[in-house]
């Protein structure tokens with residue numbers, strides 16, 4: 001096992017997925033309003 005591999009694993013950022021609850025469109029995590037339907041009901045999931 002290389003040192004490089006362990007560093008990459010440790011530094012891996014968590015993945016954030018944001019999705020409109022109204023139409024289901026995946027949007028950027030910082031998005032407040034869905035670009036597709038205009039809903040402000042954005043839900044965020046964090047994936048480890």
Ligand SMILES: [Zn+2]
Nearest residue numbers: 020023034037
């Ligand atoms: Zn939407």
